[in-house]
Amino acid sequence: MKTKAAVLYEYNTPLVIEEVELDPPRAGEVLVRMGASGVCHSDLHTVQGIHGWPLPTILGHEGAGIVEEVGPGVTNVAPGDHVMISWLPACGRCRFCVTGRTNLCIDIAWSDAGTMMDGTTRFHRGNQPIYHYETSSFAEHSVIPAQTAIPVDPSLPLSVLALVGCAVTTGVGAVFNTARVRPGDTVAVVGCGGVGLNIVQGARIAGAGAIVAIDREPRKLELARELGATHGVDASEGGVVERVREIAGGSGVDHVFEAIGRPATIELAIQLVGRGGQAILVGMAPPGARPTFDALGLTFEEKSIRGCWYGSCRQLVDFPLMVDLYRDGKLRLDLLVEPCTLEDVNEAFAAMEAGTVARRVIVY
Ligand SMILES: [Zn+2]
Ligand SMILES: [Zn+2]
Numbered sequence: 001m002k003t004k005a006a007v008l009y010e011y012n013t014p015l016v017i018e019e020v021e022l023d024p025p026r027a028g029e030v031l032v033r034m035g036a037s038g039v040c041h042s043d044l045h046t047v048q049g050i051h052g053w054p055l056p057t058i059l060g061h062e063g064a065g066i067v068e069e070v071g072p073g074v075t076n077v078a079p080g081d082h083v084m085i086s087w088l089p090a091c092g093r094c095r096f097c098v099t100g101r102t103n104l105c106i107d108i109a110w111s112d113a114g115t116m117m118d119g120t121t122r123f124h125r126g127n128q129p130i131y132h133y134e135t136s137s138f139a140e141h142s143v144i145p146a147q148t149a150i151p152v153d154p155s156l157p158l159s160v161l162a163l164v165g166c167a168v169t170t171g172v173g174a175v176f177n178t179a180r181v182r183p184g185d186t187v188a189v190v191g192c193g194g195v196g197l198n199i200v201q202g203a204r205i206a207g208a209g210a211i212v213a214i215d216r217e218p219r220k221l222e223l224a225r226e227l228g229a230t231h232g233v234d235a236s237e238g239g240v241v242e243r244v245r246e247i248a249g250g251s252g253v254d255h256v257f258e259a260i261g262r263p264a265t266i267e268l269a270i271q272l273v274g275r276g277g278q279a280i281l282v283g284m285a286p287p288g289a290r291p292t293f294d295a296l297g298l299t300f301e302e303k304s305i306r307g308c309w310y311g312s313c314r315q316l317v318d319f320p321l322m323v324d325l326y327r328d329g330k331l332r333l334d335l336l337v338e339p340c341t342l343e344d345v346n347e348a349f350a351a352m353e354a355g356t357v358a359r360r361v362i363v364y
Contacts, residue, residue, distance in 0.1 A: 005123070005139035006345045007130060009056045011049030014346040015138070020058070020130055022141055023122045025071035030146045032083065035158030037137035038062035039340075039348040039360040040166050041193065042284065046133065047349060050286050054114040054131045058123055060362075061087035062166035063137025064158040067149060074146040082156075083149040084164045084323075086315040087134035089117070090147065103310045117145060135165065138345060140364055150319045156326075159361050160333045163194070164322045167359065168333065171198025171259070172325070173311015173318055174282050175206050179255045183207030188244055188253040189229070190269045191260035192220040194359045195282060197227055197336065199257045204228025205330050212244050212253070214268075219357045227332060235268075244272050251275045251301075259283045266291040275301040282308045339363045 003022050006015035025031045043059040045051050067081045077083060090097050091107035110117050114131030122143040123130035136142045152161055171194075175181050187203040189196050192215040203211045204227070212231045213224035221232035231247050233240055245252060252274025258266050261283030269279045270293040285291075297303070311318065325331035338358035340348055348360035 001141065003139055003141040004342065005058045005136075006060075006342055007056050007058055008047060011047065011055070015047070015059070017343055017345075020139070021124050022139075022143065023124070025069055025122070025143045026116070026118065027072045028074060028146050029071040029116060029122075029143050030067050030074055030077060030149055031069040031141060031143050032063075032065040032085065032149065033068050033141050034063050034065040034137050034139065034364050035082075036064055036162040036364065037362045038162050038166060038194070039345065039352065039362065041352065042166075043133075044349050044352055045284070051284070053133065056128070057114055057131040057133050058136040058139050058142070059133045060137030060139070061134045062162050063135045063142070064152070064161040064165065068141070070146065076146055077149045077151055081149075081151045082154040082158065082161075084152050084161050084319050085135045085137065085144060086148045086150065086165060086319065088148070088310050088315070089145045090315075092147070100314055101312070102314045103312055116143065137162070138342065138362065140342070148315075150315060152320075152323060156323065159337050159339060159363050160326065161323070162361055163333055163336065163359065164319055167194035168198050168322050168331070169313045169315070169318055170282060170308075170311040171195045172202035172205070172322060172331065173313040174199055174257055174280055174308045175202030177312035177318070178306060178308040179257070179278065179280050181206040181208050181255055184209045185254040186210045186212075186248045186274070188212040188214060188248070188256045188269075188272050189224070190214045190256065190258045190265050190272075191283060192217070192224045193259065194336065196257070196259035197224060199259060199282070200224050200229050201227045201331055205325060210248055212247055214240060214244070217355045217357070220355075223335075223357055226335070240268060241271050248274065253277055255280060257282055261285045263289045263291040267293065270305060273303045276303070278304045278306055280306050280308050337361045
């Protein structure tokens, strides 16, 4: 079949909106008609060549849609099902999968190659393969591994459910699964973009005490307060460490989440950690980045630094949980969505670089 997609041919060039060819799903795969796709910072970083990827490729990894066709052997979904899409498949057999850490599955090397699990692509133009980018949700139709499609109540809006595929699960999962924030704990969030704002919401739902949002953009701090931050600290005004210490109490913060991925903000996050506390590194740093920290201080005060990959999520458990929290009104997602069309994708990247507040979501 033919489908319309946004294709990245060269780093640092606009995506090209065009028709591409899409082969039918093979064994263990499904064809999805996208309903919506968020535009995430990781997509932008790939456009910028910060995180290398085989080209040409169709980006987009935060999608939700409707199953149109299933390949041989697929039993978890059927045509017509509305699905949320995880960008991280899991084999279900390795020691990480069988111990409930499916986000660390070791059997996914093929996905970094930009292919399906059999090493080939379904997208192409004539003989030229077009590489997958996990979900490849910047296309009206995409073929994905069946296990990454998670069925969901069809009455819920796909534009909101798309966010569950990346920003929501990463942010809320970082709080629930990685950090395990408990009622009354103090929390600070460095960087209030799509992921950071969901960390703020997750911390509120977990019953955190003080929740300090830190950003350079006053509008983001305002939105963070609306979503549950008890304090906002404008980092452009300086003195962040002192101001946050004052709010959290002398010893510092129990859980500091870094959601940007820059060495300077990672160092700031580590400095904010209090006695016995932890820094959770959620943002993706550029390859080779080497932030520094006071090692002795870590030992003296038993602080820790932890990485967080995809909110330490187990998608079959956490995706439905996010939906329940949304339905209960605890997770406020509607005000995060700013709808746009596939043709707007390059403008959405520009807005993201300019520090726009809500998340652009392509609605098909
Ligand atoms: Zn993402
Ligand atoms: Zn596995």
